[in-house]
Amino acid sequence: MSTDEDPHTITVSVDGQVEEAVVAPRTLLVHWLRDALDKRGPKIGCDTGNCGACTVVWDGLLVKSCTLLAVQADGQQVATIEGLAKDGELHPMQQAFHENHALQCGYCTPGMVMAAISLLDEIPNPSEREVRIGLEGNLCRCTGYHNIVRAVQHAAGSTTGGQS
Numbered sequence: 001m002s003t004d005e006d007p008h009t010i011t012v013s014v015d016g017q018v019e020e021a022v023v024a025p026r027t028l029l030v031h032w033l034r035d036a037l038d039k040r041g042p043k044i045g046c047d048t049g050n051c052g053a054c055t056v057v058w059d060g061l062l063v064k065s066c067t068l069l070a071v072q073a074d075g076q077q078v079a080t081i082e083g084l085a086k087d088g089e090l091h092p093m094q095q096a097f098h099e100n101h102a103l104q105c106g107y108c109t110p111g112m113v114m115a116a117i118s119l120l121d122e123i124p125n126p127s128e129r130e131v132r133i134g135l136e137g138n139l140c141r142c143t144g145y146h147n148i149v150r151a152v153q154h155a156a157g158s159t160t161g162g163q164s
């Protein structure tokens with residue numbers, strides 16, 4: 001007889017690669033990504049859904065992966081910061097962060113970049129205020145946000161957003 005405590009087999013597309021795994025029902029998505037798949041891009045900053053360091057895209061939705069269970073991703077597609085660069089080329093948002101010095105320690109950056117891309121998907125040319133509101137779920141303790149806002153607006157001028 002199976003119980004809610006039994007491991008589950010899940011199949012998830014992560015950054016375009018299909019992963020099949022057996023996970024404990026209480027394993028958080030962020031822990032599975034980092035510990036089982038070695039996707040160290042998503043960070044654990046708070047484990048309580050507040051900081052946004054663990055932000056990934058889950059079936060087209062921006063989510064904080066510390067608030068989801070790995071079993072909830074079964075049959076879904078997950079995109080992390082690690083799938084953004086293609087053929088050695090940074091995604092335009094990553095490049096914009098680089099060029100605008102939009103990071104210091106970098107701990108918030110993977111989540112911030114994912115959130116920024118999602119923001120441009122919704123608002124292709126956001127005002128400063130719209131960027132600040134759009135990224136309010138992602139905390140940065142280093143930069144004061146000014147250069148992050150500048151990077152997002154810079155990227156808006158060179159890309160229509162999206163993750164390809």
Ligand code: FES
Pocket residue numbers: 043044045046047048049050051052053054055064065066067
């Ligand atoms: Fe998920 Fe902070 S670690 S929101």
Ligand code: FES
Pocket residue numbers: 102103104105106107108109139140141142143
């Ligand atoms: Fe350090 Fe954002 S660059 S937390």
